[in-house]
Amino acid sequence: MNLQAISPFGHKSMSISTTDIDDLAQFQVNKNRRYTQLQAGRLHGHYSEVNLGGVQVFREKLTVGVLIEAAPASSFVPFGALLPSKGEYTFCGKNVENNAILQATGGEWDFNFTGGLNYVAAVFHRENFNRDIQQLTGEETPHDWLVSKPSLTEPLTLNRYARALNTVINLVENRPEILSKENAVRMLGDSLLRLLFNVLKVTALSDNKETSRVNRSQGVHRVIDYLHSYAADVPTIPELCLIAKLSERNLQYGFKEYLGVTPIRYLRLVRLNGVRRDLLMSHPKKDKIVDIALNWGFIELGRFAGEYKQLFQELPSTTLNSFRSN
Numbered sequence: 001m002n003l004q005a006i007s008p009f010g011h012k013s014m015s016i017s018t019t020d021i022d023d024l025a026q027f028q029v030n031k032n033r034r035y036t037q038l039q040a041g042r043l044h045g046h047y048s049e050v051n052l053g054g055v056q057v058f059r060e061k062l063t064v065g066v067l068i069e070a071a072p073a074s075s076f077v078p079f080g081a082l083l084p085s086k087g088e089y090t091f092c093g094k095n096v097e098n099n100a101i102l103q104a105t106g107g108e109w110d111f112n113f114t115g116g117l118n119y120v121a122a123v124f125h126r127e128n129f130n131r132d133i134q135q136l137t138g139e140e141t142p143h144d145w146l147v148s149k150p151s152l153t154e155p156l157t158l159n160r161y162a163r164a165l166n167t168v169i170n171l172v173e174n175r176p177e178i179l180s181k182e183n184a185v186r187m188l189g190d191s192l193l194r195l196l197f198n199v200l201k202v203t204a205l206s207d208n209k210e211t212s213r214v215n216r217s218q219g220v221h222r223v224i225d226y227l228h229s230y231a232a233d234v235p236t237i238p239e240l241c242l243i244a245k246l247s248e249r250n251l252q253y254g255f256k257e258y259l260g261v262t263p264i265r266y267l268r269l270v271r272l273n274g275v276r277r278d279l280l281m282s283h284p285k286k287d288k289i290v291d292i293a294l295n296w297g298f299i300e301l302g303r304f305a306g307e308y309k310q311l312f313q314e315l316p317s318t319t320l321n322s323f324r325s326n
Contacts, residue, residue: 013172013179015048021066022277032071034228036273038261039065039114042313050172050179055189056123059083059169065114067259069224071107077129077146078104079196080121081162087115091150093217093258099155101199106148108221112259120165122192132193144203151203161195168192216254219244223251223263231270234297237263271296272311275304279319289316 016027021035024045037043041064049058065087072078080102082089089096090112096102102111102121111117126146133141144151168188171178178184223244227235237248240263244251255263278292290301293316298304308316 013048013050013169013176015046015173017044017046019044020280021045021062022280024060030073034069036067036069036228036270037064037311038067038112038259038266038269040310040313041065048169048173050169052168052179052185052189054125054128054186055192057120057165057168057192058123059120059166060117062113062117064116065112066117068111070104070109072104074107075126076123077126078102078121078123079199080104080119081158081165083118083120083162083166085116085118087113087117088260089113089117090258090260092148093213093220094150096150097152099152099158100150101153101158101161101203102150103145104148105146109148110221114260120162120169122165122196124193124196129193133197136194136197142200145200151200153199154202157195157198157202161192161199164192164195213257216246216250217258219246219251220254220258223255224266227267227270231267231274232296234267234271240267268307269311271298272308275308275316276312276319279316280322282320284320287320289320292316 014027016023018024018027019042021037021043024047025033025035027047028049043066044063046061047058048060049056082096082098082100082102091100091102092109102119104121105126130141133145223240226240226243235243237251241248241251244254246254251263255261255266259266261269275292275296275298278295279289282292293301293304305316312319
C-alpha cells in the first residue's frame with residue numbers, strides 16, 4: 001500500500017507497507033538502496049517519508065534481519081537514531097550501541113541487524129547543513145561529523161532528537177495540511193537542525209580505526225558487490241579471496257566481523273533472495289520452481305525448499321502463486 005500527499009510548495013509525504021523488500025528499494029528513488037534478507041522470518045516493511053524542503057525525515061520498520069546497503073548522492077547528509085527495539089545492529093561494520101547517532105554521510109553505507117529494525121533519520125542538504133552549522137557555531141562543520149559511522153553521544157539528547165523526528169512524521173501523517181503552511185514547515189526544519197546540533201556536539205569516536213579492519217571491510221564490500229551481480233554463478237572461496245584481495249582466513253573473519261555470517265552462508269542467502277525475486281516476477285502457469293532454483297545453482301531441491309521456507313517462512317510454491325500482474 002502506497003500513500004502520498006503533496007503541498008503547493010512542493011513539500012510532500014509518502015509511505016509504503018509491503019512484504020517485498022525490493023518494493024522498498026524501488027520506492028525510495030535516487031537513494032540507491034539494496035536490501036537482502038539474512039534472518040529467517042516473515043518480512044514486513046513499512047517506510048514513511050516527509051519532505052520539508054530543507055530537510056527530509058523518514059522512518060523505517062522491518063520485522064526480520066536484513067542487510068541494507070545504500071549509495072546516496074554526496075549532496076545529502078543523513079543522521080539516524082534507533083527507536084526502542086530488540087536486536088543487534090552493525091552500521092558500516094561497527095557495532096551500534098544504544099546511545100549512538102548514525103552518521104550516513106560518507107557516500108556508501110550499510111546497516112546490518114537482527115531481530116527487526118525501527119529507526120528514524122533526518123536528511124539535510126550538505127551545503128545548507130554546513131552553512132547552518134557555521135551560523136550556529138561561527139566555525140566550519142567538523143570533519144568528524146561528515147564521516148559514515150556510529151558515534152556515541154548523550155542518551156537523553158539523542159532520545160529527544162529521535163522522538164522529535166517520530167513526532168514530525170506522525171504529525172504530518174495525521175494532518176497533511178501542515179505541509180501547506182510554509183512557516184510551520186520552516187519552523188519544524190529549524191527545530192530538527194538544532195536538536196541534531198545538540199546531539200553532534202557531544203559525540204565521541206565509537207572506536208579506534210584499525211588498518212587491518214579497514215582492509216577487511218573494503219574486501220568484504222568488494223565481495224558483497226560482486227555477489228549481487230554474479231551469485232548465480234556460485235563463485236568459489238578462492239575466487240572470492242581474489243576479489244576481496246584477502247586471504248581466506250581474513251575473508252572469513254571479515255564476514256563474521258561485518259555481517260555475522262561466513263562468506264559461503266552469505267552467498268547462499270543472496271541466492272535464496274534471488275530465487276524469491278524471480279519467483280515474485282514469474283507466472284505460476286508458465287514458470288517452474290525447479291528451473292528458477294537451478295538457475296541459481298540449487299541442485300538439491302529438497303534442501304533448497306527447506307532452506308527457503310526457513311528463511312522466508314513460506315514454501316517456494318506459495319511465493320510463486322502470489323504472482324501480481326502489472
